[in-house]
Amino acid sequence: MGSIKRRPRKSEAVEDGFENLRHAFHARLESERVHLVSLSAALARAEENPAWIFDDLQFRAHRLQGGALIFEVTDVAKAAHALEEAAVCAAKARAGNTDEKVWEALVTLVRLMGDTRAAAAVAQV
Amino acid sequence: MRPERKSNALEDSSADLNDTILSQRLEARSPCRVLVVDDDDLVRARLTALLRMAEYEVESAACGEDALRIMSAKHCQILLTDWQMPDMDGLSLCRLVRTARADSYVYVLMLSVRDSKQDLLTGLAAGADDYVTKSAPVEEILARMEVARRITHVEKSLRSSNRENRRLSVTDALTGAYNLRYLMKNLPRELARSQRYGHPLALLSCDIDRFKHINDGFGHEAGNDLLQALVARSESCIRKSSDWLARVGGDEFLIVLPETDVIGAERVAEKLRKIFARTPVPTHAGAINFTASIGITAVEPQHDIKSAANVDDLLRAADRGLYASKKLGGNHATASGVIGSALKVKSKKGGNNGIN
Numbered sequence: 001m002g003s004i005k006r007r008p009r010k011s012e013a014v015e016d017g018f019e020n021l022r023h024a025f026h027a028r029l030e031s032e033r034v035h036l037v038s039l040s041a042a043l044a045r046a047e048e049n050p051a052w053i054f055d056d057l058q059f060r061a062h063r064l065q066g067g068a069l070i071f072e073v074t075d076v077a078k079a080a081h082a083l084e085e086a087a088v089c090a091a092k093a094r095a096g097n098t099d100e101k102v103w104e105a106l107v108t109l110v111r112l113m114g115d116t117r118a119a120a121a122v123a124q125v
Numbered sequence: 126m127r128p129e130r131k132s133n134a135l136e137d138s139s140a141d142l143n144d145t146i147l148s149q150r151l152e153a154r155s156p157c158r159v160l161v162v163d164d165d166d167l168v169r170a171r172l173t174a175l176l177r178m179a180e181y182e183v184e185s186a187a188c189g190e191d192a193l194r195i196m197s198a199k200h201c202q203i204l205l206t207d208w209q210m211p212d213m214d215g216l217s218l219c220r221l222v223r224t225a226r227a228d229s230y231v232y233v234l235m236l237s238v239r240d241s242k243q244d245l246l247t248g249l250a251a252g253a254d255d256y257v258t259k260s261a262p263v264e265e266i267l268a269r270m271e272v273a274r275r276i277t278h279v280e281k282s283l284r285s286s287n288r289e290n291r292r293l294s295v296t297d298a299l300t301g302a303y304n305l306r307y308l309m310k311n312l313p314r315e316l317a318r319s320q321r322y323g324h325p326l327a328l329l330s331c332d333i334d335r336f337k338h339i340n341d342g343f344g345h346e347a348g349n350d351l352l353q354a355l356v357a358r359s360e361s362c363i364r365k366s367s368d369w370l371a372r373v374g375g376d377e378f379l380i381v382l383p384e385t386d387v388i389g390a391e392r393v394a395e396k397l398r399k400i401f402a403r404t405p406v407p408t409h410a411g412a413i414n415f416t417a418s419i420g421i422t423a424v425e426p427q428h429d430i431k432s433a434a435n436v437d438d439l440l441r442a443a444d445r446g447l448y449a450s451k452k453l454g455g456n457h458a459t460a461s462g463v464i465g466s467a468l469k470v471k472s473k474k475g476g477n478n479g480i481n
Contacts, residue, residue: 017174025167062209063165065238069259070168077260081238 025071026120032064033113040106043097050090050097057106058087064109076116079109157274158182160201162192162218163236164210168259172205172236172266179267181274189213193221201231202277203270208237208248216251223252230280232273236266299349300356303371308379311369313436315383319424327390327423329380330443331359331397334416334455336376343410350408351415352376358400362393379443387423387460394419394458402456416456420446423460 036057043053061084068077083105090099159181163169166187173183184201186192188210195201204222208215219233235253237244240260248256254276257269295307303311312328319326333339333351340348352372359370359380370380380397382390398419405412422442446461453459 018171021167021171021174024170028167062238066163066207066259067165067168069238070171074260077238 022071023120023124025067025073026117028067029064029073029076029113029120030117032060033110033117036060036106036110036113040103040110043102043106046097051094053097054087054091054095054102057102058084058091061087061109073116076109076112079105079112083109156182157203157277158184158199158201159203159205159270160192160195161185162187162189162204162206162210162215164188164207168207175263175267176205176270179270181270189215189218189221192218196222196231200227200229202229202281203273204231204233205236205270206233208235208239208244216247219248219251219253229284230277232277232280234269234273297372300352300372302356302378303369305371305373308371308373308381309436312379312381312439315381316424316436316439319383323426324384325386325389325423325425326439327382327385327387327393327421328439328443329382329390329394329397330420330422330440330447331355331378331380332418332447332451333376334418334451339413339415343408343413347408347410347413348376351406351413354406355401355415355417359397362396362400379440382423385423386425387421390421390423391458391460394421398456398458418447418450418455419458420444420448420450421458421460422446422462 039053039057039060043050043057046053061080065077065080065084068074068080083102086099086101086105089095090102093099095102159176161169161172161176161183162185163172164187169185169187173185176183181203184195184199186195189206190213192204192206196204204218206215206218213221215235215237219235222231222233232255233253234255234257235248235251236257236259237248238259239248240258245256255269255273257266295303295310297304315326318324333355336348336351339351355376355378356370356372359378363370363380363382367383368381368385370378373379380393382393385393398417401415401417405414420443422439422445424439442461446459449459449461450457
């Protein structure tokens, strides 16, 4: 007698859909983390005019915050918010590449994203 | 069972019934299309999945321009939009939606990471109906969407009842023809249009012969049947796109024929006179024959229509024609010129066509 495959219920299918989206978001966290690391390297080098880096940081942090809130990764959302605010202030103040608040927020966020990604990978296994 | 217990039991069952009715009302969801706008594809996908699970029909757009394109192609009752997006942000989108002429209301729910009081006020000032932060739990977002759905549903019902009220306010309930209010509003417009473009305009005044006798002899219901038959038969003889008729008294009707000169009007009047008399009307009191008298008038460009007529002149001339038809014994159509215009009274020999 052959096995009968149970058809997933609608709510289960939706949950699976959510899970797939959550995985996609965690994958994006990793690519964003890599990008932020390269931006931090660029910031370290940009002694003259780091304004475009602040703008980019602001944009990425804002986007990250939105996604993290929707996918309920609240600590990343908070850290991204802190980086967005620091980048906005630094851009307004025409700060140099050693702005402490930007560095602190950037390092915190990158570290947190790494931890979150690792935790998600463990959970997936 | 003691009486008070019984009464409590009855109250409980009626409460259950009310709860059931309430829950049925809440469950009876009207179809509702939501447009989700967010530049982040994952956020868009997550919101879309959530809303579809909550039985919304969902469209999505990555930017304000796409959102406007979708909204111009299909009506979305609810717009769920992010604030910060490249190019057109949510505030600008919201303002554009509010200034656009739409057939029905679009409920805007702004969803943003911005969570200060000032941000909320800015969002509402731009035209959003509600504002929710992305940090809100999913249940709250869905609850606010339900509010939006209820409000759009109420708006739709109000709009449709307004439309119906407007229709009823200009319609005669018995016959479905326009009423006097419609005539007094729209006849001056027709006249002004004919004067502006130099086009003719004709008017027929129509009245059932010996209607009082019919009412007295066969009863009001039979009389009502005749009035309905007169309207139905008249409508079959006039152009649906431009001509119209209004009931202006008990059994008196006016038929407005734009871009029709007196010869054309006479032709229509003759057609009407014949079709009224041709076959008996089935009524509550059995089949009844009826005839009608018709007065015809028209203003025509070659007769200096700018100075020729006002609405009162036109109505008076049609009435004169009707009166002349009555004097000839009814079942006549008589043309009468408008005072002040050079329109000559047309005469047509033969048949039952009486000429004033």
